[in-house]
Amino acid sequence: MGNFSKLLRDFNEFVMFKHTIFSLPFIFIAMIVAAHGWFGWRLFFLGLLATIFARNFAMAVNRYLDRDIDALNPRTASRPSVDGRISLKQQKLFIIINAIGFIVIAYLINDLAFCLSFPFLVVLGGYSYFKRFSETAHLILGLALGLAPIAGVVAVQGQITLWSIFLAIGVMFWVAGFDLLYSLQDIEFDKKMGLYSIPSRFGSECTLFLSTLFHALAVLFWLFFALTAKLGFFGYIAVVVAAIMLYYEHRIVRKDFSKIDRAFFTVNGYLGIIFLILIILDTIAR
Numbered sequence: 001m002g003n004f005s006k007l008l009r010d011f012n013e014f015v016m017f018k019h020t021i022f023s024l025p026f027i028f029i030a031m032i033v034a035a036h037g038w039f040g041w042r043l044f045f046l047g048l049l050a051t052i053f054a055r056n057f058a059m060a061v062n063r064y065l066d067r068d069i070d071a072l073n074p075r076t077a078s079r080p081s082v083d084g085r086i087s088l089k090q091q092k093l094f095i096i097i098n099a100i101g102f103i104v105i106a107y108l109i110n111d112l113a114f115c116l117s118f119p120f121l122v123v124l125g126g127y128s129y130f131k132r133f134s135e136t137a138h139l140i141l142g143l144a145l146g147l148a149p150i151a152g153v154v155a156v157q158g159q160i161t162l163w164s165i166f167l168a169i170g171v172m173f174w175v176a177g178f179d180l181l182y183s184l185q186d187i188e189f190d191k192k193m194g195l196y197s198i199p200s201r202f203g204s205e206c207t208l209f210l211s212t213l214f215h216a217l218a219v220l221f222w223l224f225f226a227l228t229a230k231l232g233f234f235g236y237i238a239v240v241v242a243a244i245m246l247y248y249e250h251r252i253v254r255k256d257f258s259k260i261d262r263a264f265f266t267v268n269g270y271l272g273i274i275f276l277i278l279i280i281l282d283t284i285a286r
Helices: 003-017 019-021 024-035 043-065 090-111 111-130 137-157 163-191 198-202 204-228 235-256 257-285
Strands: none
Touching: 003 043, 003 137, 019 024, 019 043, 019 257, 024 137, 024 163, 024 204, 024 257, 043 111, 043 137, 090 111, 090 235, 111 257, 137 163, 163 198, 163 204, 163 257, 198 204, 204 235, 235 257
């Protein structure tokens, strides 16, 4: 029993399960808006499982492919995928199980979700390759998380709407923006390894500028989402609150790079939750 508990802890660290909080709010935001309210327990649990399987798959692929790079980085050398706590065979099996789980859940949702599950997995697993040859890797990561609201509206309505595309693009720029800030921690290491991160290629000032631009675009596309989805007062408040939180995030990072973790995990984690709560309030108020 002790060995099993340890294995669970290692896998939890392997995929950083707590970071699922970045994906979950926006799939449920899309589902609530698509259903004009509560969408039922069946879709709630299927959406929850789909998000967990998708994120586990994406993180596991990333850790598996990056194990050679992570082993050389002092910040990541103690990860379970590097130090031997999780074997290569276990990593591969975990990737396969989560891929199959995601496809099965998508099949249970509807035909469009099932058809989209395959290209979705390609995008989710592709991030690690891009940072080896292109600075667009930050946007690819954003695109991967931006698939969550698309999945949400497909689950409820069986189609992709204009407002869900705006919401997804907003998520893409939001994630790309905070990934740029997070990448500042590895700027020297990425230069040494020849990785194609924007910080290593263009420096910290350019990175801060692009991160600010991406977050401004995120707010703009979330505003388009509020307009096209015909949200009410609380929907627009959600956009305003998100803008304020992103501004606060940039103030933290610009003052002290050592607080990047605080900005990355705390501010962005709360942003999604608060956005979701305000969308729920908006639905109730109408």
